[in-house]
Amino acid sequence: MFVLLLLVWIVLNGSLNLQVIAAGVVISAVLSWASYRLLQLPPMGGAGRIDRFSRAVFYILYLAWEILRANLQVMGRILFPKRRKGAPKLTWFQSGLKEPGHQMLLANSITLTPGTITVSLKNGRLCVYAMDQEFAAGLSECGFVQKLRRWEEK
Incomplete structure (x- = not known):
């Protein structure tokens, strides 16, 4: 390194x-x-580190894509208020992630995505404030959760 x-x-x-x-x-x-x-990165790296690095790069690219998509959706709701689907909502869900680092990464990813804010994270259970019903739907099976679950399996 x-x-x-x-x-x-x-x-x-x-x-x-x-x-x-x-x-x-x-x-x-x-x-x-x-x-x-x-x-805890070894000084000389290793094959496992390259795999982790590539997964991290793809996760960051996916996060950037989701931020861009959510920005466009939020702009649409601001410019055209009739597009909103319901009132803002607090949603609790169990992420199913075991590692605290992955839980924190999920919480931060959700907060970075416009239209949603992670309010609480306790024992793998997240409370997310969503701008409307569409943003709140399917949080437990969103792309962030799926990618982080795959990380835990490897």
Whole structure:
């Protein structure tokens, strides 16, 4: 990981001199140490880490797509109020996720998506405020939950 971070530092810096290399070595060492200590990433990576990284990238892309879609839906409801389907609603549902990190990621993903806000997360049970009935429908089987369940299976 150290070498990869150093190479990224040099490429993004655009120049190669002693000062750039020295700063890159220090920053890469600190980031490698922090990722080892805080994220439990081994210094040399591994095949499992590449799989996790690719899943994370696809999850972030999926999240960005869902944010864009939800933004368009919320804009439509603001511009055309008759499109709203019912009143705002608080919905409780059991995510079925076992790992606290995945539960937190789900709660944050729902909050980042316009039209919904995670109000509470306790023991895998989420309370979500939804702008209308359509946003509240099917939260327990949404794409975020499905992707995170697949992560737990692997």
